[in-house]
Amino acid sequence: MAETPRIDQLPGGLASGLEAVLLVADQPVSEARLAQIFEVEEIRITEALLALANEYDGRDRPRGFELRHVASGWRFYTRVDYADFVSSYVLDGQTARLSQAALETLAVIAYRQPVSRGRISAIRGVNVDSVVRTLLNRGLISAYPDLGDGGATLYQTTEYFLERMGLSSLEELPPLSPHLPGVADLESLDSAIFDD
Amino acid sequence: MAETPRIDQLPGGLASGLEAVLLVADQPVSEARLAQIFEVEEIRITEALLALANEYDGRDRPRGFELRHVASGWRFYTRVDYADFVSSYVLDGQTARLSQAALETLAVIAYRQPVSRGRISAIRGVNVDSVVRTLLNRGLISAYPDLGDGGATLYQTTEYFLERMGLSSLEELPPLSPHLPGVADLESLDSAIFDD
Amino acid sequence: MTATVTSPVASDDAQPEAAADRRFHLELENFNGPFDVLLHLITARELDITEVALAEVTDEFIAHLRALQARGGDGLKMLDETTEFLVVASTLLDLKAARLLPRGEMADDEDFELLESRDLLFARLLQYKAFKEAAALLGHNYDAESARVPREVALEPRFAALLPELVFSISPEEFAAVARKALEPKPEPVTEVGIGHLHGANVTIAEEARALHGKLSAHGTLDFGALIADADTQLVVVVRFLALLEMFRQKVITFDQPDPLGVLLVSLVDAARLDTDALDDDYDASADRHRLQPAGADGEQDHG
Numbered sequence: 001m002a003e004t005p006r007i008d009q010l011p012g013g014l015a016s017g018l019e020a021v022l023l024v025a026d027q028p029v030s031e032a033r034l035a036q037i038f039e040v041e042e043i044r045i046t047e048a049l050l051a052l053a054n055e056y057d058g059r060d061r062p063r064g065f066e067l068r069h070v071a072s073g074w075r076f077y078t079r080v081d082y083a084d085f086v087s088s089y090v091l092d093g094q095t096a097r098l099s100q101a102a103l104e105t106l107a108v109i110a111y112r113q114p115v116s117r118g119r120i121s122a123i124r125g126v127n128v129d130s131v132v133r134t135l136l137n138r139g140l141i142s143a144y145p146d147l148g149d150g151g152a153t154l155y156q157t158t159e160y161f162l163e164r165m166g167l168s169s170l171e172e173l174p175p176l177s178p179h180l181p182g183v184a185d186l187e188s189l190d191s192a193i194f195d196d
Numbered sequence: 197m198a199e200t201p202r203i204d205q206l207p208g209g210l211a212s213g214l215e216a217v218l219l220v221a222d223q224p225v226s227e228a229r230l231a232q233i234f235e236v237e238e239i240r241i242t243e244a245l246l247a248l249a250n251e252y253d254g255r256d257r258p259r260g261f262e263l264r265h266v267a268s269g270w271r272f273y274t275r276v277d278y279a280d281f282v283s284s285y286v287l288d289g290q291t292a293r294l295s296q297a298a299l300e301t302l303a304v305i306a307y308r309q310p311v312s313r314g315r316i317s318a319i320r321g322v323n324v325d326s327v328v329r330t331l332l333n334r335g336l337i338s339a340y341p342d343l344g345d346g347g348a349t350l351y352q353t354t355e356y357f358l359e360r361m362g363l364s365s366l367e368e369l370p371p372l373s374p375h376l377p378g379v380a381d382l383e384s385l386d387s388a389i390f391d392d
Numbered sequence: 393m394t395a396t397v398t399s400p401v402a403s404d405d406a407q408p409e410a411a412a413d414r415r416f417h418l419e420l421e422n423f424n425g426p427f428d429v430l431l432h433l434i435t436a437r438e439l440d441i442t443e444v445a446l447a448e449v450t451d452e453f454i455a456h457l458r459a460l461q462a463r464g465g466d467g468l469k470m471l472d473e474t475t476e477f478l479v480v481a482s483t484l485l486d487l488k489a490a491r492l493l494p495r496g497e498m499a500d501d502e503d504f505e506l507l508e509s510r511d512l513l514f515a516r517l518l519q520y521k522a523f524k525e526a527a528a529l530l531g532h533n534y535d536a537e538s539a540r541v542p543r544e545v546a547l548e549p550r551f552a553a554l555l556p557e558l559v560f561s562i563s564p565e566e567f568a569a570v571a572r573k574a575l576e577p578k579p580e581p582v583t584e585v586g587i588g589h590l591h592g593a594n595v596t597i598a599e600e601a602r603a604l605h606g607k608l609s610a611h612g613t614l615d616f617g618a619l620i621a622d623a624d625t626q627l628v629v630v631v632r633f634l635a636l637l638e639m640f641r642q643k644v645i646t647f648d649q650p651d652p653l654g655v656l657l658v659s660l661v662d663a664a665r666l667d668t669d670a671l672d673d674d675y676d677a678s679a680d681r682h683r684l685q686p687a688g689a690d691g692e693q694d695h696g
Contacts, residue, residue, distance in 0.1 A: 010277050012258045019260025020278035021285045024551060026329055026544040029285070037284050062208045064215025065543070076543040081206050082216035083539035088233050089217045089225070090541060098534055101424055103527040111526060123519060125476050126425030139323020160323060163542070165533045174529055176522040222545045273548055283554055286547065292556040299562070303571035320574060325544070332546045334558055360560050361567065370568035372575065 007038045014038060014048045028073030028163065049074055071162040072169075098138075105131045106140060110161070111176060114144035114154035140164065203234045210234060210244045222339065222349075224269035245270055294334075301327045302336055306357070306369060310340035310350035336360070426480040427520035429456055450484040457481050482630075483513045512626065595628055598671040601635040608645065608660040616656040638671055 007017045017038055022029060031049070035042040053067040066079050078086045098106070105128050108120045120128045132155065135141045140161045144154035162169065203213045213234055218225060227245070231238040249263040262275050274282050294302070301324050304316050316324045328351065331337045336357045340350035353366070363369065433449045457477045546552070562570075604619060619636070623629045636658060639645045644666045648657040 007281065011254075012260060012275070012277070016258060016260035016275065017278050017281050020274040020282050021260070023261045023272060023274050023543065024282055024286060024547060026326065033285075033288075037281050037288075058207075062212060064208060064212035064217070065219045066540075068540075076219060077540040078216040078219055079208070079212065080536075080539040081208070082213050085203065085213050085233050086216050086220060086541050089229075090220050097538075098531065100527070100531075103531045103534070104424060104523060107523045107527040107530050110530065111523070123516075123523060124425060125427045125480070125516075125520065133321070136321055137317045137323065139317070139325065142322070158323075160325075164537055165530060166537045166540075167533075174526070176526055219543050220541045220545070274551075279550070282551060286551045287554060287556075290555055292559045294558065294560060299570055300574040303567060304574050306567070307571045307575065329544065329546065333552050333555065335552070360558070361562075361564055363564060368564065370564050372568060372572050 005039050007040065014040065014044065015052055018045070018048055018052060022067070022074060022076055025075060028069075028071045028075045028159075030073040033073070068166070069168055070166055071159045075163075099131075099134075101126075101128075101131050102134055106135060106157070106161075109135070109141055109155050110157050110170070110173060113156040115156075116152040116154050118152055120155075201235050203236065210236065210240065211248055214241070214244055214248060218263065218270060218272055221271060224266050224271040226269040229269070294330075295327070297322075297324075298327050298330050302331055302353070302357075305331070305337055305351050306353050306366070307372060309352040309366075311352075312348040312350050314348055316351075426453075426477045427517055428524075429453065429477075430480060430517060431521055431524070450481075453477075453481055453484055480513065595625075595631045596671075597631055597635045597638060598668040600628070600632045601639055601666065601668055601671055604632060604635055604639065605644070605660075605663065605666050608658065609663055613657055613659040616658060619658060635671070639666065642667060642670075 007014050010017065012019075018034065021034065021037060031042050031045045034045045034049075038045070049067065049069075056063040056066050062079060062081065064079055064082055065076050067074060068077050104124055105120055108123050109115055112119065112123075117128055117132055120132070132141070135155075136143075139158055141155045142158050144156045146153075157170070167173065203210050206213065208215075214230065217230065217233060227238050227241045230241045230245075234241070245263065245265075249265075252259040252262050258275060258277070260275055260278055261272050263270060264273050297320075300320060301316060304319050305311055308315070308319070313324055313328055316328070328337070332339075332351075335354055337351045338354050340352045358364065358366070361369075430449070430453060433452055547555075607619060608614060616633075616636075620629045620632055623632060636645065636647075640647060642665050644660065644662055646659050646661050648659065649655070650657075
């Protein structure tokens with residue numbers, strides 16, 4: 001790139017360009033995609049985003065919005081401090097809480113995906129049909145693509161799950177309790193008893 | 197109002213509070229409404245908004261967004277200088293066809309309007325947030341006028357939808373078979389799902 | 393908040409007289425199944441999960457099971473729940489029984505089996521505990537994130553206008569067909585959680601009883617080890633054991649165990665008494681008879 005990228009010829013430069021694009025984004029936007037749009041190196045995007053996020057957090061005052069990296073990219077969010085005011089403006093399904101049963105089921109799916117309802121039931125010791133339906137409706141889990149082997153439907157968490165949990169990837173999930181036997185052991189444990 | 201309003205006790209104060217609410221506002225928000233939300237005099241809202249708009253226009257750099265007063269209130273818009281980049285983001289990956297998911301969602305809205313996203317999700321068994329946004333962007337549906345009851349946003353089909361369908365009114369939509377569950381049944385279905 | 397489990401009766405801790413009254417009384421609806429109850433019972437006693445005072449916990453657990461059954465309710469759901477509890481309860485009972493017997497040397501396979509079933513129960517309990525902790529973390533994250541709202545608003549008109557003209561040529565009739573399909577009640581997904589996973593796909597007490605009957609008819613007397621030598625899963629072992637208990641009740645066989653924790657000999661006494669139909673009635677809910685659930689229970693699933 002010998003020429004100056006177009007974005008650098010504008011008064012606000014890359015920082016303002018990123019603000020504009022992220023303002024219309026209705027889902028996280030990856031750094032790679034932004035690099036393509038602005039025709040600059042990805043590293044410049046990363047640096048600019050980090051600087052922006054930093055600036056919003058309080059160069060002169062903490063802004064009402066923050067820039068966060070969740071799921072697979074960056075997105076504008078309202079800042080927690082103003083949650084009361086925001087929620088008095090928007091009241092949607094967003095804030096509906098998850099039941100204990102839903103959270104436990106979600107945890108099993110998050111750590112064991114892709115996983116069948118039978119396996120989840122075995123781990124939780126109860127039937128999970130209706131809870132799985134709730135999680136599907138909420139968009140927190142989805143059916144794993146059919147393997148075509150006639151096996152039971154498997155479930156996995158979605159990108160939206162990552163967003164809702166404020167995680168960038170599944171790797172950020174904290175490890176399960178250290179007392180737990182190794183994952184491999186449990187797999188065999190599960191299948192020894194509960195395979196149907 | 198003898199007491200200090202809550203918003204003035206927060207680090208970013210009214211300016212940041214306004215940023216937060218306007219960030220998630222889907223349509224222009226009136227100064228009266230904002231005054232209500234923040235429990236301050238309307239004149240303070242007006243002043244704060246003007247100051248913000250001014251700040252975005254260039255105190256240190258022209259931001260990628262601007263705050264504009266349109267007919268019914270205030271809203272964030274992208275700054276026109278960056279329109280090229282925003283367009284290339286918006287157009288990327290857009291198709292001229294409605295996906296099957298979008299079509300089904302549209303059908304549910306057409307026959308059950310006005311209807312909330314939660315209800316559509318319950319009917320379709322998946323999260324429909326992004327599909328609903330696509331339909332909104334395409335002008336096929338619109339938000340039902342706010343009932344002011346703090347309930348979830350409801351959606352309805354638009355005139356443009358009728359035009360595209362070649363219909364002159366909703367009554368011309370072919371009737372569905374009589375065995376489909378009536379609205380009452382769906383109510384109970386929904387509550388069963390959401391109470392979980 | 394290390395390894396503690398939120399106790400639905402935690403408020404009782406504030407009252408000394410409630411702490412003294414260690415009797416088991418819980419809001420059943422607060423629990424998420426047998427592991428939840430078991431965990432609660434253990435933590436309520438501040439016991440190390442690996443050194444549970446089995447006898448006490450077992451008694452309370454059985455009491456809980458009774459309460460659960462007394463509660464009644466939707467047939468299939470009750471059956472599911474009850475059977476889940478039964479698995480845990482029977483394992484606990486097994487272990488309790490072993491504790492009551494004199495401690496001996498590890499004599500044979502049965503001891504190992506007992507140990508194995510204990511380990512299995514604890515492994516499952518630990519596993520559940522780990523997931524419960526993970527759930528608490530996720531719940532915390534979820535609630536924290538609820539305080540942030542992502543920007544997701546409709547496109548500004550000038551960008552919406554840029555979108556390629558929609559190809560949208562569907563007749564009203566086709567559109568109605570789409571609506572019909574979308575609004576139709578979805579068939580319930582096949583439940584995988586009947587009692588199928590308890591008995592495996594095709595392990596039933598009646599069948600195992602028939603098989604055991606066959607073996608015993610051929611040999612007259614066999615020790616338990618021989619009767620389960622070809623069992624390829626723990627489940628088959630458990631089911632055969634239950635089958636033997638039933639056969640004992642029907643006076644088909646007798647048991648003889650010369651030494652504590654020694655070899656368990658099983659002898660056929662009256663082959664003609666075996667009534668496997670009765671076993672179907674009692675145990676096999678996937679057979680045509682459904683004695684354990686009210687006739688015409690709603691939400692019955694098709695297992696197939």
